[in-house]
Amino acid sequence: MAFNNHKRKRGKLFLCKIFYTMIAIIFMVLVLIKGTKDNNEPDQIKTAVLNLSTLAPPIDIGRKEGTHVIFNIGSNLDPIVPRPNDDPCTIALAFEPIVGHLIPVHPALHVIPAAVAPEGGWATMNLYNKDGRSSSLSKASFGANWNKNSKLKIVPLISFRTILDSLRNYEIDLILTDMQGHDFASVSSVEGYLAETGVKRLITEVYKDSITTYKGANNDLCKDWLPHMTSIGYVFEGLTQMVGDTETLIEGYRNDKEVVETCKRSFLGNAEEKAGLSEFNAFWRLKSEPTVGRGVEAYQYGTHSSKQQGHTFSNEDYAKCI
Numbered sequence: 590m591a592f593n594n595h596k597r598k599r600g601k602l603f604l605c606k607i608f609y610t611m612i613a614i615i616f617m618v619l620v621l622i623k624g625t626k627d628n629n630e631p632d633q634i635k636t637a638v639l640n641l642s643t644l645a646p647p648i649d650i651g652r653k654e655g656t657h658v659i660f661n662i663g664s665n666l667d668p669i670v671p672r673p674n675d676d677p678c679t680i681a682l683a684f685e686p687i688v689g690h691l692i693p694v695h696p697a698l699h700v701i702p703a704a705v706a707p708e709g710g711w712a713t714m715n716l717y718n719k720d721g722r723s724s725s726l727s728k729a730s731f732g733a734n735w736n737k738n739s740k741l742k743i744v745p746l747i748s749f750r751t752i753l754d755s756l757r758n759y760e761i762d763l764i765l766t767d768m769q770g771h772d773f774a775s776v777s778s779v780e781g782y783l784a785e786t787g788v789k790r791l792i793t794e795v796y797k798d799s800i801t802t803y804k805g806a807n808n809d810l811c812k813d814w815l816p817h818m819t820s821i822g823y824v825f826e827g828l829t830q831m832v833g834d835t836e837t838l839i840e841g842y843r844n845d846k847e848v849v850e851t852c853k854r855s856f857l858g859n860a861e862e863k864a865g866l867s868e869f870n871a872f873w874r875l876k877s878e879p880t881v882g883r884g885v886e887a888y889q890y891g892t893h894s895s896k897q898q899g900h901t902f903s904n905e906d907y908a909k910c911i
Contacts (some may be wrong), residue, residue, distance in 0.1 A: 645754035650680050650699060652910050654758040658682065659890065662705045662775070663767040663794075664692070665722045669890040670899035671697050677902040678910035679762070681893075684752075686714060686744040687721035695893045696907055701747070706771065707778035709748040716740045725769035727803035730864035749775040753786050763888065765792045767831075770806030773813045784822040784875060791823070791873040792888055794831065799859040800867035810842075810871055811852035818873050819845075826872040827885055835870065838884055 650658070657675065660682035661668045668683035681698045683689065689702040704714060704726065717723040717736040729736040753761075766772040772793050776783065795810040796802065807813050815825060828842035829835050841851040872885050881887035893899030 644757070645751040647758050648755040650682070650756075650759070652678055652680050652759070656680060656759050656910065657762050658756055658759045659763040659765075660684070660752075660761070661765045661767075662772075663769065664689075664700075664765075665767070666691055666720055667892040667894035667896075668692060668698060668700070669763075669765055670695055670893040671902075672890055673900050677906035680759075684747070687716065687724050687742065691720075691895070693893070693895050693898070695899055696901055698893060698899075703745040703747045705749055705752065705768065705775050706746045707748060707750075707774055708746070709751060710746045711743055712746055714742050714744045716742055723769060725803050725806075726771050727769070727806050730801050730804045733866075748778075750779050750782065753779060753782060753788075757786060761786065761788045763790045763792070763890070764788055765890075767794050769794070770796075770801070770803035770808050773808045773817070774806075777813070777817050781821045787875070789875050789878045790888060793871050793873065795828075795869050795871045796867045797828075797869060798855055798867060799862045800865040801862055802864075802866055802868060810848075810869070811855050814871060815848060815852060822876045823873040824876050826874050826880075828872070829870045829885065831868045831870050836885060836889075839869070 650656070657679040658681075659669055659671065659679065662684045664683035664685045666688055668681060668685070670681045671677075671679040679697065681695075683692060683698060683700045684703060684705050685692065685700060686702055686704040689700045692698075692700050704712065706712065706726065712726055714724050714726055715728055717725065717729060717739050723735055724742075729739075766776065768775065772795070776791070776793065793814065794808070795814050796806075796808050797810045799809060799812070801808070810828065818825065825845045825848050827838040827844065828848070829838060840847075842848050872888055874880065874887075891899045
């Protein structure tokens with residue numbers, strides 16, 4: 590009799606365990622169903638927060654949010670600065686890892702002693718030419734007077750993406766690059782983010798006719814720049830010499846239609862890469878930006894150096910910018 594009572598008690602305990610287990614399973618299923626149905630918005634918010642956390646923090650440049658910014662990558666001794674017709678609060682940034690300490694103080698200029706690259710870190714720079722004006726992260730592709738007796742210098746690197754992230758609270762009017770072969774690598778590293786951040790105009794150092802000045806540098810106008818920039822929403826507005834006549838547009842490269850035809854011919858006659866000196870300034874406008882003036886007028890800024898001081902506004906004008 591005692592044995593039968595013990596069996597009945599064990600049977601009841603077993604049934605209770607099954608009952609509570611089923612309750613728990615049903616509860617878990619309901620929670621999962623509710624989560625699948627209602628948690629789309631929280632998941633999206635979480636993703637947005639994660640994406641935001643990958644951005645570099647905004648930087649304080651001593652100006653109000655929305656201020657106009659121009660910046661020069663590889664400025665050497667004479668970075669661009671605001672013009673007399675610009676907003677007095679416009680600020681200029683110069684990225685110069687070699688001779689930045691020789692650039693005199695200007696009230697609307699910040700000099701950053703670093704090179705710019707697709708990724709941040711540090712690297713060895715090859716010092717070439719007088720005042721290091723032709724220094725590059727790559728070795729020269731041929732021997733010449735300007736690149737003999739070169740030296741090495743380790744420099745810090747800031748990623749191009751970090752710069753755009755940090756300036757997201759400001760309005761970037763112009764980026765000027767003179768990066769000795771590394772212009773395209775940095776600018777293309779951010780893909781369409783350049784247009785998304787609203788960078789209005791760029792002047793970029795480019796090569797043409799498959800001639801390269803530095804080893805391993807992909808910086809050709811027709812092969813690299815034109816297809817990339819047009820694909821992300823920029824219009825080619827012309828090509829000029831980097832030295833000498835820097836204002837007259839070169840025939841065959843005066844607008845976006847001419848350059849397409851010229852590049853077609855260039856592909857046929859310049860299939861093989863050649864070492865040499867072939868450096869030019871290419872002008873790019875964000876498609877949504879209106880054209881201004883004729884030729885490269887909208888791109889012309891003054892420079893600032895120990896030889897010739899750039900334009901400055903009054904102290905009263907600058908006081909209104911903070």
